[in-house]
Amino acid sequence: MELNGQRALVMGGGSGIGAATARLFAEAGAEVVITGRRADVLADTAAAIGARVRPATVDAASDEDLAAFFADGTTYDHLVLALSGGSGGGPITALALDDLRDGIEAKLIAHVRALKATLPHLAPGGSVTFIGAVSARAALPGTAGLAAINGAVEAMVGPLAAELAPRRVNAVSPGVIDTPWWHALPEEQRQAMFDGFAKALPLGRVGLPEDVARAVVSLATNTYITGTVLEVAGGAQLATAG
Numbered sequence: 003m004e005l006n007g008q009r010a011l012v013m014g015g016g017s018g019i020g021a022a023t024a025r026l027f028a029e030a031g032a033e034v035v036i037t038g039r040r041a042d043v044l045a046d047t048a049a050a051i052g053a054r055v056r057p058a059t060v061d062a063a064s065d066e067d068l069a070a071f072f073a074d075g076t077t078y079d080h081l082v083l084a085l086s087g088g089s090g091g092g093p094i095t096a097l098a099l100d101d102l103r104d105g106i107e108a109k110l111i112a113h114v115r116a117l118k119a120t121l122p123h124l125a126p127g128g129s130v131t132f133i134g135a136v137s138a139r140a141a142l143p144g145t146a147g148l149a150a151i152n153g154a155v156e157a158m159v160g161p162l163a164a165e166l167a168p169r170r171v172n173a174v175s176p177g178v179i180d181t182p183w184w185h186a187l188p189e190e191q192r193q194a195m196f197d198g199f200a201k202a203l204p205l206g207r208v209g210l211p212e213d214v215a216r217a218v219v220s221l222a223t224n225t226y227i228t229g230t231v232l233e234v235a236g237g238a239q240l241a242t243a244g
Contacts, residue, residue: 018181020084090147163229177235204237
């Protein structure tokens with residue numbers, strides 16, 4: 003796969019799945035812009051990947067930031083929305099509605115805001131790839147809020163694919179992936195949780211950002227796939243069924 007001459011915009015590309023996706027795009031020859039709110043993280047990631055990656059500090063929750071970013075008129079062939087928030091989890095009896103609202107703003111609303119800002123700058127045959135989460139369907143206790151947020155993101159894929167054609171719209175739905183999203187937990191607790199998930203999965207391990215990135219780039223560059231939500235979850239659906 004060669005993407006020479008193509009441009010990819012990875013919003014939320016400073017770390018984790020976004021950074022791994024930017025690396026794969028760059029290795030395939032694309033010019034890549036990664037955005038996020040932390041200039042230092044973005045700069046380190048861009049430097050680690052190489053010359054094809056340019057960092058841009060953009061808060062996807064800010065219409066002003068987005069307008070300023072797109073003011074140069076650059077057109078992109080691929081948009082990856084890897085924006086994420088940490089709020090919205092926990093048992094429903096203890097879930098604060100303000101936390102749920104924060105989670106919706108940080109992921110669902112941010113995805114919509116960023117997409118709307120990008121569309122005038124997305125090539126007519128370009129692609130949009132959302133990053134959802136398998137929590138949308140996994141039915142795990144304590145994840146109702148996260149399921150609602152990610153379910154809403156993934157539910158947009160079909161209608162948007164029909165509305166925005168011939169642009170293609172897809173989503174990747176990761177399972178448990180070892181990314182900084184989990185780093186709020188103490189290391190021992192995090193590792194114990196990962197070990198527990200690994201034992202329950204047919205593939206016997208939690209995922210890596212690169213596992214998801216390969217799926218993202220594949221969907222983004224396959225010109226005959228649209229309206230699809232692809233799970234990258236180590237067989238989690240089989241573990242649930244069992």
